[in-house]
Amino acid sequence: xxxxxxxxxxxxxxxxxxxxAADKMNDLEIAHTAYTAGQIDIRYAHLAxxxxxxxxxxxxxxxxxxxxxxxxxxxxxxxxxxxxxPQDNDLxxxxxxxxxxxxxxxxxxxxxAFDCAYAQNELGYHQVVNQTVEGVFIPTVTVEPLKDLxxxxxxxxxxxxxxxxxxxxxxxxx
Amino acid sequence: xxxxxxxxxxxxxxxxxxxxxxxxGSVPVVVEIRAFAFDPAEVTIRAGETVRWINHDFAPHTAxxxxxxxxxxxxxxxxxxxxxxxxxxxxxYFCAYHPHMKGVVIVTA
Numbered sequence: 001x002x003x004x005x006x007x008x009x010x011x012x013x014x015x016x017x018x019x020x021a022a023d024k025m026n027d028l029e030i031a032h033t034a035y036t037a038g039q040i041d042i043r044y045a046h047l048a049x050x051x052x053x054x055x056x057x058x059x060x061x062x063x064x065x066x067x068x069x070x071x072x073x074x075x076x077x078x079x080x081x082x083x084x085x086p087q088d089n090d091l092x093x094x095x096x097x098x099x100x101x102x103x104x105x106x107x108x109x110x111x112x113a114f115d116c117a118y119a120q121n122e123l124g125y126h127q128v129v130n131q132t133v134e135g136v137f138i139p140t141v142t143v144e145p146l147k148d149l150x151x152x153x154x155x156x157x158x159x160x161x162x163x164x165x166x167x168x169x170x171x172x173x174x
Numbered sequence: 175x176x177x178x179x180x181x182x183x184x185x186x187x188x189x190x191x192x193x194x195x196x197x198x199g200s201v202p203v204v205v206e207i208r209a210f211a212f213d214p215a216e217v218t219i220r221a222g223e224t225v226r227w228i229n230h231d232f233a234p235h236t237a238x239x240x241x242x243x244x245x246x247x248x249x250x251x252x253x254x255x256x257x258x259x260x261x262x263x264x265x266x267y268f269c270a271y272h273p274h275m276k277g278v279v280i281v282t283a
Contacts, residue, residue: 063271067233070251074232156233159210159272 025089027146030137032086033095034150035075037129038068040099044118044125047103054115060122060167064160071153078149116173123168126161130154202226202256205277207235207249207269212277221262221281228254236270237277245270 025033041064048061079086102121109117133154141147202224206213208231217225227237229249237246237255244265246255259265259281269275 066271070234071232074251152232155209156231159233163272163274 027141027143028087029089030141032088033092036092036095038072042068048118051114057115067156116171119167119171123164126164130157130161215277218280221260224256224258225279226256237267238270240266
């Protein structure tokens with residue numbers, strides 16, 4: 001339950017921030033934030049591969065790198081096709097700052113403590129991102145190809161969320 | 175979109191990877207990979223016929239034999255691989271990257 005509580009707290013805080021910011025976000029800002037969210041998870045995964053010796057955690061991290069890279073390549077292709085430039089924004093900066101703090105926290109851990117913290121963060125992170133993409137970004141964007149890309153990416157992210165939940169349960173973090 | 179094509183022949187002697195399959199005269203049975211699922215999850219073919227997997231997801235996938243005897247290897251979005259099954263039997267498989275994704279190829283004589 002600790003995981004759910006943490007995730008819920010994260011979701012509430014982030015969702016409140018997101019809902020407030022979404023009114024002011026345009027398509028290019030949403031594209032930037034979505035791309036940034038993927039890059040952040042890739043960095044978490046590289047950290048996990050550098051620290052963890054747990055086979056399940058490492059396999060999950062490799063999947064995150066593989067899948068988020070694929071989604072971001074597709075996003076990059078779309079950006080190129082549309083000939084636009086994503087715009088940095090407050091929400092992207094908030095995500096980046098929060099991720100830097102979380103990585104610093106994770107880097108102070110090792111062994112099972114790291115594995116549990118990484119797994120719980122992955123679950124909470126995907127819950128929050130998925131809630132934001134589904135509830136805010138997709139309804140807000142106006143460019144159809146971006147809406148389609150976010151919708152398809154959400155399918156991937158939801159699978160990750162389920163996978164993260166299995167990882168948390170499997171690690172028996174207590 | 176990156177298109178890749180791969181063809182494999184799987185028989186009693188194991189998997190043989192090649193640039194082209196011997197003509198079998200039959201149209202491959204297609205398994206679409208979409209939304210992290212094999213569709214259809216179960217296909218039945220005759221010995222000597224082929225199955226073609228096509229990935230429509232952003233995420234790369236594989237179709238990998240449970241016993242490790244054959245493998246499409248990584249299929250990016252738009253990628254496809256064709257495998258010929260020469261030996262009757264039941265061949266369960268999964269995605270090596272997302273192991274909850276499962277399917278089965280049933281080969282009749």
